[in-house]
Amino acid sequence: MIKKGMRRQIVLHYILVVFVALLLVEVIFLLAIRTYYYDSVYNKITTQIGISENFYKFTFSNEGSPVHFQKLLEYFDMDNTELEILTLNGDILTGSTPFQPDRTITTSDVSEAVGGSIGRWVGRQAGTNESVMAVSKMLHINGRDSFIVRYLTSMERINSDLLNLTLVSIGIGAAVMAIVMLFSFGLANSIVKPLNNITAVSAQMAKGRFTTRIKGDYKYEIGDLATTLNYMADEIIRSNQIKDDFISSISHELRTPLTSIKGWSETLISGGYDPEETKLGMGIISKESDRLIGLVEEILDFSKLQQNEMKLSIALIDIKVVLQETILNVWAKAEKKRIHLLLECEGTIYIKGDANRLKQVFLNLVDNAVKFSPEDSSIVLSTHRLSKEEMAVIVRDSGIGISEAHLSRVRDRFFQVDALNGGTGLGLAISQQIVELHHGKLELDSELGKGTQVTVILPLTEEQPPVAAEGGNGPELL
Incomplete structure (x- = not known):
C-alpha cells in the first residue's frame, strides 16, 4: 500500500x-x-x-x-x-x-x-x-x-x-491498467523525488545552512523552483555578508567619534588648559557629535523607508533653490580639497515634492562626488527638461569612478565600494527610495578612472507659485 x-x-x-x-x-x-x-x-x-x-x-x-x-x-x-x-x-x-x-x-x-x-x-x-x-x-x-x-x-x-470477447477485453484492460500503474509510479517518482530532495535541502536552509545547494538537472517548474531556492540561498549569504560588513563598519564609525568625544571630555574635565585649547576641544566634541547624529539619522531614515513609515511633506518647490542650498552645505568640504562646485540650470523649474528629502538626496550625491574626486577637480550640477512631463538633475564628477562589477550593487543597502572611506553604505539606497517616493528614477553611469554621472529624473508639474500682491514684500527664491 x-x-x-x-x-x-x-x-x-x-x-x-x-x-x-x-x-x-x-x-x-x-x-x-x-x-x-x-x-x-x-x-x-x-x-x-x-x-x-x-x-x-x-x-x-x-x-x-x-x-x-x-x-x-x-x-x-x-x-x-x-x-x-x-x-x-x-x-x-x-x-x-x-x-x-x-x-x-x-x-x-x-x-x-x-x-x-x-x-x-x-x-x-x-x-x-x-x-x-x-x-x-x-x-x-x-x-x-x-x-x-x-x-x-x-x-x-x-x-x-460475446462473453468470450468481453473476457478478452477485460484481460486486455487489466494488462493495460497494470502497464499504466507501472508508468504512473515512474511518473510520480519523477515528480516526487525532486520535490523530496528540494524539501530536504530547504529544511537544511531553514536551519541556517545556506551553503547547502539543490543538485540535479531538473526541468520546467521544478527546475525553476530549485534555481529560485539556490538563488535565495546565495542572496541570503550575500545579505548576511553585507550585514556583517555593515556592523563592522558602523561599529568603527561609531567608535571613532565616541573615542574623540570621550578623550577630549576627560581632558577638559582635568582642567588647566587655556581658552584656545578648550575651544579646540569643544569644537571637536561638537563636530564628532554632529557626525554621530548624522549616522543615527541615516539608520533611522532607512528603517522608516523599510517599514513604509516615511512621510513626505509635498509642496511646490523650485529645484534650483534646492540645488543652491545643497552646494552651500558642502562648499566648505569641497574647498578643503580645492574642488569646484558648478551649478548649471535652465531657468526656473518647479516640481512637487518634499524639499528637505530631495535636498538630502542631492547632498548625498554631491558628498559622494566630493569624497571620491581628486583635488583641483570639478563637480557639475545641472538641470534639464526632458519632456513636458519630466526633468532631470545630473551630478557629474571626474573622480575615481565605479567598476562595472560594483555598479550593479552600489545601490544595495549596506554595500560600500570602499569601506575605508567610512559611511554606512545606506546613503545611495536611501536616496533611491526617496526618489521613488517622488515617482522618479535614479540612474547611474560610471567608468572606472574617469568619473561618475548620477541622473535623478523627477516628474514636472504645471502648477505655478502664486504671484505676490503688487507692492508686497514676499520672499524671493534665489
Whole structure:
C-alpha cells in the first residue's frame, strides 16, 4: 500500500483517469459488437422473410392451406432456426419443429407484426430459459386472409462469443491498467523525488545552512523552483555578508567619534588648559557629535523607508533653490580639497515634492562626488527638461569612478565600494527610495578612472507659485 502523500495522489489520479477512459472505450466497443451481431442475425432473418413472402404470393395465389404451409416450411427453413406459422391471435398453425407446444405466442414481435411492421423480440424462451431472438411478419392472401411468419433462433452461441470477447477485453484492460500503474509510479517518482530532495535541502536552509545547494538537472517548474531556492540561498549569504560588513563598519564609525568625544571630555574635565585649547576641544566634541547624529539619522531614515513609515511633506518647490542650498552645505568640504562646485540650470523649474528629502538626496550625491574626486577637480550640477512631463538633475564628477562589477550593487543597502572611506553604505539606497517616493528614477553611469554621472529624473508639474500682491514684500527664491 502506498503511504499517503503526493506520490499516492498522482498514482491514484492517473490510474483513475485511465480506468474511466478504458472503461468507456470497452463498454462502447462491446455494445457496438453486440449490436452488430444481433443486427446481422435480424437482417438475415428479415431477408429470408422477404423471400418467403414473395414466393408465397406468386406460387400460392388462392388460399392458405396446410399443404402450402408445409411447402413454405420446407423451402424456407433455416439452419438452427425454427420457422412458425401463426394466426393473427398468436396461435401456432404449424412449425418446422415436429412437436409444437399448445400455446399462444404473446411476445412483442407478434403484436408488432399484426400492426404491419416487422416485429423483433429478444428474450428468454419459456420452458428452456434459452436466450432467443424472434422475428415476425404478417402475410396476406388475396387481400383477405392473413397469417404470421415467425422465425425463432437461439442466441446462446452469439452470447457465448460475446462473453468470450468481453473476457478478452477485460484481460486486455487489466494488462493495460497494470502497464499504466507501472508508468504512473515512474511518473510520480519523477515528480516526487525532486520535490523530496528540494524539501530536504530547504529544511537544511531553514536551519541556517545556506551553503547547502539543490543538485540535479531538473526541468520546467521544478527546475525553476530549485534555481529560485539556490538563488535565495546565495542572496541570503550575500545579505548576511553585507550585514556583517555593515556592523563592522558602523561599529568603527561609531567608535571613532565616541573615542574623540570621550578623550577630549576627560581632558577638559582635568582642567588647566587655556581658552584656545578648550575651544579646540569643544569644537571637536561638537563636530564628532554632529557626525554621530548624522549616522543615527541615516539608520533611522532607512528603517522608516523599510517599514513604509516615511512621510513626505509635498509642496511646490523650485529645484534650483534646492540645488543652491545643497552646494552651500558642502562648499566648505569641497574647498578643503580645492574642488569646484558648478551649478548649471535652465531657468526656473518647479516640481512637487518634499524639499528637505530631495535636498538630502542631492547632498548625498554631491558628498559622494566630493569624497571620491581628486583635488583641483570639478563637480557639475545641472538641470534639464526632458519632456513636458519630466526633468532631470545630473551630478557629474571626474573622480575615481565605479567598476562595472560594483555598479550593479552600489545601490544595495549596506554595500560600500570602499569601506575605508567610512559611511554606512545606506546613503545611495536611501536616496533611491526617496526618489521613488517622488515617482522618479535614479540612474547611474560610471567608468572606472574617469568619473561618475548620477541622473535623478523627477516628474514636472504645471502648477505655478502664486504671484505676490503688487507692492508686497514676499520672499524671493534665489
